[in-house]
Amino acid sequence: MKYDKNGLIPAIIQDSQTNKVLMLGYMNEESFEQTLETKLVTFFSRSRNGIWVKGETSGNYLKLVDWKADCDLDALLIRVIPAGPTCHTGTTSCFGKATRDPLNILSGLIQTIDERFTTPREGSYIQSLIEKGLSKIAQKVGEEGVEVVIEAMRNEPELFKEEAADLLFHYLVLLRAKEVDFREVLGVLDGRQK
Structure with missing residues (x-):
């Protein structure tokens, strides 16, 4: 060289x-x-x-x-x-349009949740859920699921998206609390397609 x-x-x-x-x-x-x-x-x-x-x-x-x-x-x-976004901005590449790939956003959120479980941060919402325990985390997933169903019946797409995001967030926290990797869940879905 x-x-x-x-x-x-x-x-x-x-x-x-x-x-x-x-x-x-x-x-x-x-x-x-x-x-x-x-x-x-x-x-x-x-x-x-x-x-x-x-x-x-x-x-x-x-x-x-x-x-x-x-x-x-x-x-x-x-x-x-x-193993995720390459650029520090959260994009796949450091070259080209600086748009965030939705899968990178999900990956970043999963990483943040994992960091809160391994390195507690006082004042963090995730940390407050962790401190309340598994049953409270599971309860929040149920509550958010009901809110998604309610918003699905209304004609307010923005509120529906907000509630769907809340459900996904709490679901990811629950997966981490149960020590289940999101990729394992995707593997189940992949297996069903085959």
Whole structure:
């Protein structure tokens, strides 16, 4: 590899399934070797002046599939499977229109709920539900379900959407309280389609 005068090489990150370019980062020799060893994309952060595993804070890791150097050996193409939104703005890619993918919004909400269960935050609504216990969380899901049914009978689409969002939120909290991953529920639905 031909690293620049600062010991860095640009790395273009591409989704291996969609071929969408996700981001551009920089690697030094150490972060490149760590990427190959751990199979998690690791950069050299110029702002932090140190090694940085993408996703170490957000949980949105980039799992290495394969890599190639360009013909001059001074740039890398790293193909990955992303574990959530790549961009810090919550979008799939750092390039293009800054719209939030609905699935990334859901992923971010699930992550926030999980963080509240593992790292309590005083004053948080989720934290107040956790403190009240499983039965209160389950009761809230029931209450929100009834409110969705009531709003479905009315001709106020905005209120219906609000109540549907409340139901989904409380349902996700209940799943976490029961230690059931949302993907497991999706797996059940997927199994039913087959």
